[in-house]
Amino acid sequence: MAAVVIAAMTMIRIVYASALDLRTDEAYYWTWSKELQLCFLDHPPMIAWFIRLGTTLFGDTNLGVRFAGILAMGASQLLLADIVRRVTHNVRAVILAVLLPEAALYYGLLMAKVAPDIAAIPFALAMICALVRLAESGDGRWWLAAGLFGGLALLSKFTVVMLLPAVAAFLLVPAWRRRWLFSPYPWCGALIALAVFSPVLIWNAQHDWASFWFQLVRATAPRDFSFRTLGDYIGLQLGQVGFILLPVTLSALTLTAWRGYRTREPVAILLSTAVLVPFLYFLWKSLTLRIGDTWPMFMWPIGFAAVAINIVRLPQEGWPKWMIRSTIGWARAAVGTGIAMVVLIFLYYVAAPWNFLGRADPIGGEAGYQQVAARAEEELASTGATWIATSDYRTYAMLRWFFRGRVPVVQINERARFLGFRDPGMSLIAGHPGLYVVREPDNSGRVWTDTTARREPLGSVQRTWRGTVMDTYALEKLTGWTPDLSPPPTSPLYQWRWLAGDPDSTARG
Structure with a gap:
């Protein structure tokens, strides 16, 4: 029964990955x-490598981009089963763990849905699995x-560093701490993790520690106390977990x-x-x-x-039968x-025609960019523009996705996001009119x-999903200007907006 459920759910993920437009x-x-690239401003490089694997197998398709996430889910379930x-x-506990x-x-x-986190999950679980095997053997x-696996997890997402307190407690709290503190193995493991993570360190050393500074500013920028963001976090966990x-x-x-720290x-x-x-x-932040x-x-x-482990431990530790039955019942209900x-939810997004959440829909809120791309293509043909300019990374990314390299697409600001990127096609940009989509x-x-750019309004286009207007985009013809793709760090076109002192401009993301 569990195998049938997992197979059916895997097919659901494959259909979802294939059918829905990229966010x-x-x-x-x-x-x-x-x-x-060895690293990027926003994140370490693992997610780019994951996507490259999928698109090598299935091309630049929705499934190709998302395929590695489906593999990561299966690998994560195998690791959970082994732990x-x-x-x-x-x-029975193993079956519960994979379900x-x-x-x-x-x-x-x-x-x-591809994200750096889906790359981090199997590597983080593999690290935990290795430590469980250490405790067993x-x-x-x-x-x-x-x-090794800890380094790969860090190469996927910086937040995995929050697992270090667990590794430190695993090393220091049990009675074996003296044995391992004087053993070369934990220290060699730390060196291996550092070596695996070294591409990020090398890239950052070459770019003034840009990604570390990016994350530090985002995490420490002063903000006002808000019950709304607290409620968002709790509600998000209730909905997603x-x-x-x-x-x-x-x-x-x-x-x-309680069991672990009481008995070490x-x-x-x-x-x-x-x-x-x-x-x-995260609750505090x-x-x-x-x-x-x-x-x-x-x-x-x-x-x-x-x-899953707790359900097995309760009767072994002599907990009351009513508590054991209740724990099992709630786990089954979950x-x-x-x-x-x-x-x-899968059926709602893949098969249903309705929009119950309006502009607040998390999937619909990022759908409909093909309408913007189609209008942009019309204006390129009518104006003679040879390249597209944007001023936010979301529009830039979606237009690059839909044009697939046929037309150069450039985000003219926040150039720190594109450190080390290859030439997008300056021969089609310099001296040629462009199309600004914003x-x-x-x-x-x-x-x-x-800038010296002359802007000529060309109208607007709406991005809609299931009859709801999600956003309106202006289109303008650009002449008399060539964007600087490598501005100095002091330029307002270089910095990410929070670094430039404008945190509200990207708050919707």
Whole structure:
């Protein structure tokens, strides 16, 4: 039964990945896959390599871009099964562990939405699995494997660094701490992780530590206290993990932490700390900062392992029968209702004609760019323009996706995003008229203040989804100006907008 469910859910993810247009961030990461870079301003390079794998197999298609996420889901379930099997030796617990991700929207459906986090998840789980094998066998060589997978996880997403407190607690709290502190294996594992992560360090050393500075500014910029962002974070976790599965997971993690730190059990310490520390950190940051929808994705599969292990541990530790029955019942309810919800959401986006959420719809809010691209193509033909200019990375990414290299597309500002990128086609840009495509009212911004460009309005086009207007875009003909693709860091066209002191301009992202 579990195998049938997993096979059916995998097919759902494949259909979803193939049928739905790319979202803006997905197209943005696709543009990275066309560059040979050791790192990017926003993130480490692993997601670009993941996409390159999929597009090598299936071409520049929706499925090609998203295929690696489907593979990552299967690999994550295998790793979860191995972790739970080694700790519990219980087949039912293993089955529960592999079904729980299917019951969470984060993974049951959205592992088909490509993001750096989907690359981080299997590597983070592989690191946890290596440490579980270390606890099982006592073989110090598993520290080396943990270092390898930890480095690969960091090469996928910087937030994985929040797993370090769990690794430190796993090393220092149990009675074995003296043995491992004086062993070369943990330190060699750390060196392996650093070596694997070195492409990011090399790129940043060559570019004034740009990506670290980017993340530091975003995380530490002063913001006002807000219950709204706190509510957004809690609501997002309830929706993406599950209204039943989230409290089931948090309660299991609480018991696992109590068990681990009371008895100094290494695996319980590792699993609970790996989830509770980042969960509480994001909870604290959500008082002033909107937490991104994918940021916590790397931690919850570790919590699902704790749920399955906790169910086996409760009767072994003599907990009351009513509590054991209740825990099992809620876990079953989480699986059943969660998978049903994932299927309903899949059907809504793939088969239904309605729009219940209006402009707030997370998928529809980024759909309809083909309408903008079609209008842009008409204006290129009628005006003789040979290239397209944009002033936000979302429009840039979607137009690059739809034009597939037939026309140079350039984001004229925030050039720090494109450090080391190859020539987009300056022979078709320099001295030629261009077409400026911009979301209204951003076309009245100060991006053109210090340029010599002459702008001729050409009209506008609406981006719609299921009958709802999501955005309106202005189109303008550009003459008398050639963009500087490598402006100095002091230029207003170089800096990312938060670095330029304009955090509200990208708040919608």
